[in-house]
Amino acid sequence: MHKAIGAALLAFSLAFVAAPARSADKLNDAQIAHIAYTAGDIDIKAAQLALKTSKNADIIAFANNMVADHQAVNDKALALLKKLNVTPEDNDVSKGLVAQSAETQAKLAKLTGAEFDKAYAANELAYHKAVNGALEQTLIPATGNAELKALLNTGLQIFQGHQQHAEMLVTMLK
Amino acid sequence: MPRPGILAALSLAVAFAALAAPAEAATIEVTIADMKFSPAAIAAKPGDTVTWTNKDFVAHTATARDKSFDVMVPAGKTASLTVDAAGTFDYFCKFHPMMKGSIAVGE
Numbered sequence: 655m656h657k658a659i660g661a662a663l664l665a666f667s668l669a670f671v672a673a674p675a676r677s678a679d680k681l682n683d684a685q686i687a688h689i690a691y692t693a694g695d696i697d698i699k700a701a702q703l704a705l706k707t708s709k710n711a712d713i714i715a716f717a718n719n720m721v722a723d724h725q726a727v728n729d730k731a732l733a734l735l736k737k738l739n740v741t742p743e744d745n746d747v748s749k750g751l752v753a754q755s756a757e758t759q760a761k762l763a764k765l766t767g768a769e770f771d772k773a774y775a776a777n778e779l780a781y782h783k784a785v786n787g788a789l790e791q792t793l794i795p796a797t798g799n800a801e802l803k804a805l806l807n808t809g810l811q812i813f814q815g816h817q818q819h820a821e822m823l824v825t826m827l828k
Numbered sequence: 829m830p831r832p833g834i835l836a837a838l839s840l841a842v843a844f845a846a847l848a849a850p851a852e853a854a855t856i857e858v859t860i861a862d863m864k865f866s867p868a869a870i871a872a873k874p875g876d877t878v879t880w881t882n883k884d885f886v887a888h889t890a891t892a893r894d895k896s897f898d899v900m901v902p903a904g905k906t907a908s909l910t911v912d913a914a915g916t917f918d919y920f921c922k923f924h925p926m927m928k929g930s931i932a933v934g935e
């Protein structure tokens with residue numbers, strides 16, 4: 655079970671990082687915003703599954719924080735896009751993210767108890783690593799609008815915090 | 829009608845009490861902005877109050893490594909803690925552990 659999730663995650667991370675790298679020059683701000691928003695939304699959904707499934711106080715606190723932080727960043731992003739008169743544009747990277755996350759969610763949904771907690775924490779660590787890497791190396795450098803770039807940079811700092819938090823959880827649950 | 833001698837003794841006692849009382853408790857302000865505590869290191873005396881004002885749009889915490897305190901600082905809000913025990917307390921944000929600070933409480 656764990657092996658399967660690990661393999662799926664690896665595929666997920668690689669696909670996510672590689673896809674924008676290949677088409678970085680083709681991504682516009684409306685697409686980048688869509689990717690960032692989608693990535694946040696996916697993490698909120700994973701957190702909601704954790705809140706439904708887990709009985710572990712640390713996992714629950716982490717998941718509550720994921721919902722709050724990603725919601726806050728996404729709200730800021732929507733407000734900024736509205737101000738800039740930009741409509742987020744769906745794209746292959748976003749679609750890939752959604753498809754991969756559906757698989758991950760399905761796998762996580764079959765687990766319970768400590769097995770779920772471990773897999774969720776490991777997934778969060780891998781996911782934030784992948785998203786942060788993509789933001790830092792591909793999405794932020796490709797962003798044209800200065801305000802959107804600044805917001806993505808702030809988001810990156812917040813998500814790097816999540817990555818460290820997830821790392822602590824993974825270590826603790828070992 | 830109090831006699832002058834008693835009045836003098838009373839005022840002397842008041843004066844001594846004022847001298848003996850510890851310096852008034854201070855408030856030390858820490859700002860949280862751009863995912864950082866600033867100043868990151870502060871010094872305080874027992875009885876002082878530390879306030880954290882969070883200018884970020886996400887919540888943070890000031891959580892002691894030794895678990896002696898755990899202060900939640902919601903986005904855009906201020907939270908405070910009165911320090912009593914002497915010692916150096918390293919703290920971090922539970923949600924974003926790279927955010928670090930310390931309070932040195934001295935007599």
Ligand SMILES: [Cu+2]
Pocket residue numbers: 815887888889921922923924927
């Ligand atoms: Cu924080």
